[in-house]
Amino acid sequence: MDVNPRRLVNIGAERVSHVSNTEFPGHYPNEDHSWNLESFEQNLTVRIHRLSQRSIEFDLIGVDASIANAFRRIMIAEVPTIAIDDVYVFNNTTVIHDEILAHRLGLIPLNVDPTQMDTLEDGDSPTDRNTLEFRINLECSWKDSKGKSTSATPTDDERYVNHQLLSKHLQWIPAGEQLEKLKTAGPLNGDIVLAKLRPGQAVEMVLHAKKGQGKDHAKWSPVATATYRLHPNIVITKPIPFERAEEFKKCFSPGVVKVDKKKRTVQIDRDHMRNDTVSREVLRDPEFKDSVELSRIRDWFIFSVESESAYKPEQLLPEAIGIMKEKIAAMKAAAMELLGGEGGGEDVVMQDET
Amino acid sequence: MATSEVPPKVRIMKGAAPDLSAATYQVYDESHTMGNALRWMLMKNPKVEFCGYSVPHPSEPNIQIRIQMYDNLSSLQALIKALDDLNHLCDSINTKYTESLQNDGYQRWDEKS
Numbered sequence: 230m231d232v233n234p235r236r237l238v239n240i241g242a243e244r245v246s247h248v249s250n251t252e253f254p255g256h257y258p259n260e261d262h263s264w265n266l267e268s269f270e271q272n273l274t275v276r277i278h279r280l281s282q283r284s285i286e287f288d289l290i291g292v293d294a295s296i297a298n299a300f301r302r303i304m305i306a307e308v309p310t311i312a313i314d315d316v317y318v319f320n321n322t323t324v325i326h327d328e329i330l331a332h333r334l335g336l337i338p339l340n341v342d343p344t345q346m347d348t349l350e351d352g353d354s355p356t357d358r359n360t361l362e363f364r365i366n367l368e369c370s371w372k373d374s375k376g377k378s379t380s381a382t383p384t385d386d387e388r389y390v391n392h393q394l395l396s397k398h399l400q401w402i403p404a405g406e407q408l409e410k411l412k413t414a415g416p417l418n419g420d421i422v423l424a425k426l427r428p429g430q431a432v433e434m435v436l437h438a439k440k441g442q443g444k445d446h447a448k449w450s451p452v453a454t455a456t457y458r459l460h461p462n463i464v465i466t467k468p469i470p471f472e473r474a475e476e477f478k479k480c481f482s483p484g485v486v487k488v489d490k491k492k493r494t495v496q497i498d499r500d501h502m503r504n505d506t507v508s509r510e511v512l513r514d515p516e517f518k519d520s521v522e523l524s525r526i527r528d529w530f531i532f533s534v535e536s537e538s539a540y541k542p543e544q545l546l547p548e549a550i551g552i553m554k555e556k557i558a559a560m561k562a563a564a565m566e567l568l569g570g571e572g573g574g575e576d577v578v579m580q581d582e583t
Numbered sequence: 584m585a586t587s588e589v590p591p592k593v594r595i596m597k598g599a600a601p602d603l604s605a606a607t608y609q610v611y612d613e614s615h616t617m618g619n620a621l622r623w624m625l626m627k628n629p630k631v632e633f634c635g636y637s638v639p640h641p642s643e644p645n646i647q648i649r650i651q652m653y654d655n656l657s658s659l660q661a662l663i664k665a666l667d668d669l670n671h672l673c674d675s676i677n678t679k680y681t682e683s684l685q686n687d688g689y690q691r692w693d694e695k696s
Contacts, residue, residue, distance in 0.1 A: 254629035264627035275679035281694035295619040302616045563592035
């Protein structure tokens with residue numbers, strides 16, 4: 230895998246160079262870098278690397294950082310989810326203040342498919358299409374035995390009934406067609422501790438969950454993390470003395486350097502190169518620093534996305550692409566309107582800056 | 584703000600050339616997400632002399648895109664072309680991603696929460 234040096238971001242001991250993409254028309258003489266869908270598609274590789282029920286790692290190769298970053302930003306801030314937004318407190322005698330408890334409730338990830346719900350716009354009233362209602366009614370009390378019979382140091386479970394307010398205590402009150410459409414609604418994880426209670430303390434609340442976007446509040450963000458890093462590229466330019474192979478190996482992440490004891494060679498493992506953190510430890514060693522070149526591949530994005538919402542992790546990129554297309558369509562419609570207004574040879578009426 | 588009216592999605596700012604060969608467009612309710620992607624796509628157009636974008640204020644939901652064209656061409660046409668091209672780009676990434684999801688033998692693993 231010899232990478233075209235134009236694709237590399239060089240990494241030195243104390244500096245990073247060749248950071249910006251140069252593939253624009255007019256940058257290289259006699260080279261055409263204008264937009265061309267066919268050559269873009271030829272260059273483009275999308276490859277899923279690993280997938281679990283909660284997270285995905287995939288490679289997006291052959292795009293500019295602005296495109297990769299657009300998808301990352303949309304996954305974090307613009308893919309909608311459902312979260313608790315309004316909390317009506319009828320009773321709360323726990324030590325957790327109403328505001329803190331309301332905030333905690335908002336952060337509970339809910340298992341509701343956002344496509345099944347509408348957004349509640351300003352001035353609208355809540356309906357079964359845009360609002361989910363939950364109730365909490367919990368009171369802590371002593372167990373009859375008060376835990377005395379069990380042990381000298383009884384646990385909370387042995388002493389009290391309902392000594393914790395957990396996310397599973399949210400009771401869904403389906404309205405209208407919700408039961409048919411959604412079947413179930415509730416927290417993704419039922420064991421989130423929201424408050425601790427003692428005998429005599431009680432909570433009674435009504436909660437309204439709504440559809441929203443991460444840009445309004447992080448509770449609506451469908452991801453725990455959505456990040457990318459550039460694929461590392463490590464090249465050994467001069468042979469590494471075999472006596473120091475183990476020391477050389479320790480300068481990189483596990484698996485990146487292959488030491489063959491029979492052939493007495495030191496090599497980089499291509500498949501494990503992606504795991505390297507590019508710590509530059511190797512450049513601190515006077516003997517190694519001129520024997521190796523560190524870089525990253527500018528157009529090779531290793532995305533790592535963790536879903537913390539009703540979306541499956543593999544659904545998040547298609548959702549983000551869909552939203553990007555909606556944004557493009559909205560802008561295009563507005564631009565076409567301007568173009569229509571331009572007709573007739575008259576000058577465009579310009580608005581004052583506000 | 585005095586009025587609660589929604590501003591137009593795209594407007595041409597004061598000081599644009601009458602033939603729109605150089606203009607600054609203000610886009611409402613957009614951010615770096617669209618700004619940088621559009622800037623890149625416009626710069627891929629050989630007829631664009633200059634393109635840059637800015638977010639004038641972090642708490643206002645606007646971006647401004649400046650486009651200057653060669654040969655007195657219309658920057659509005661270039662903007663529309665860039666939007667179309669971006670749309671195609673989104674489609675091809677989506678296609679390749681779906682293909683990989685269906686056909687590739689990637690590692691599946693069980694992650695405990």
